[in-house]
Amino acid sequence: MGRSPCCEKAHTNKGAWTKEEDQRLISYIRAHGEGCWRSLPKAAGLLRCGKSCRLRWINYLRPDLKRGNFTEEEDEIIIKLHSLLGNKWSLIAGRLPGRTDNEIKNYWNTHIKRKLISRGIDPQTHRPLNPAAAAAPLPAKTCLDLRRSTPPQATTSMNEATNINIRSPARDNSSSGDNTKCSSTTTEESRPEMANDPSFALDLELSLGLPSLSKYKKSCSFNSSVESKPLFDLLRPAAEPPIPEATQAMCLRGQLGFQGSVV
DNA sequence: AATGACCCCAACCGCAACCCC
DNA sequence: CGGGGTTGCGGTTGGGGTCAT
Incomplete structure (x- = not known):
């Protein structure tokens, strides 16, 4: 592909992976786990850059891929x-x-x-x-009000998870607290399909965690109220590692709300 | 059957975020 | 706190497969 190589290293293979390369990568990761991608190619005997190995593993070779x-x-x-x-x-x-x-x-x-x-x-x-x-005015303008829900403490136990609370807007006004509301320019008149589609009538409370534990970096746990259980169940992944309570002690919290929704 | 157009997706690149010294 | 190294993300590319003519 007509670009300059990302790795300066000479003698690195590019393009499609061969079965042998795949096998080498799989064997190495099975034996040693996912570790330092930069040093992995050399250790595994692959003439690839670490980036390429990582991508190949994550996108194609990982055993838990559904395909x-x-x-x-x-x-x-x-x-x-x-x-x-x-x-x-x-x-x-x-x-x-x-x-x-x-x-x-x-x-x-x-x-x-x-x-x-x-x-x-x-x-x-x-x-x-x-x-x-x-x-018509922007319908689902995202209103993100990032603030610390608890005062910053030591660098311990910061939550990396992204929590999205999906609540029924008409029924749950308790947790809004002093959160800044989105200025509303969208009404159900301007977006009738939103009025008819329950999935649009959402007030999404987004809690953004601060990074600390890399193993949870990509996790995105949904906390749901009872009212919104069906959608919550739909969106929640089947298997997700539990997040240690300690890591949830602090988070950034914002609100995603469809404008015009009652909160 | 040949060929050109279109589509799909694996793999690449650049950059931002993160980590560690 | 700053800087260098590493990792991860999102946009893009182009080779190969498929479809249409």
């Missing part, structure tokens, strides 16, 4: 998460066990974009494509 076609359910999850998170493929992948960010990104660009366009929805903004609706 195969995406289901309708997965499609809808991706669409919903994309409407909330944008092109944060790694976060979206974190909600779909067995799928990689690269896979989801490719799938989005090749299938879902088209699917949304055929539904008359702009895949980037998730707004209707027709000019009248497009002229």
Whole structure:
């Protein structure tokens, strides 16, 4: 591919991986685990740069990869998460066990974009494509109010997880506290489809954790209230490692709210 | 059967974030 | 606290496969 090499190292292979290279990488990681990607190629006897090894493992060789076609359910999850998170493929992948960010990104660009366009929805903004609706004020403007929910303490126990609380906006006004509300410019009149689609009528409370434990870096745990159980169940991955309570002591918290929703 | 157009996806690159000294 | 090294993310590319003519 017509770009200058990312690695200065001479004698590194590029392009498609051979079966032998795959086998070497798999054997090495099975024996030693995922470690220092930079030193891995040499240790494993591969003429590849560490980046390339990492990508090959994560996107193709990992044993827990699902592969195969995406289901309708997965499609809808991706669409919903994309409407909330944008092109944060790694976060979206974190909600779909067995799928990689690269896979989801490719799938989005090749299938879902088209699917949304055929539904008359702009895949980037998730707004209707027709000019009248497009002229309407931004519907789902993300209002992110980042603040510390607890005072910063020592560097211990910072939560890396991203918690998204999905609440029924009309019923839960208790946890908003003094959170800054989104200024509302979108009404159900301007977005009738949002009024009819329960998944749109969401007030999403987003808690962003601070990085500390790399093993939880990509985790994104959903806390749900009882009212929103079905959607919560839909979005929550089947298997997710529990997050030690200690790591949850502190977080950044924000609110994602659909404008016009009652909080 | 040949060929060009289109599509899919593995792999690349640049850069930002993170880590460690 | 700053700087260098490493890792991870998102955008992009291009080779190979498939479809249409």
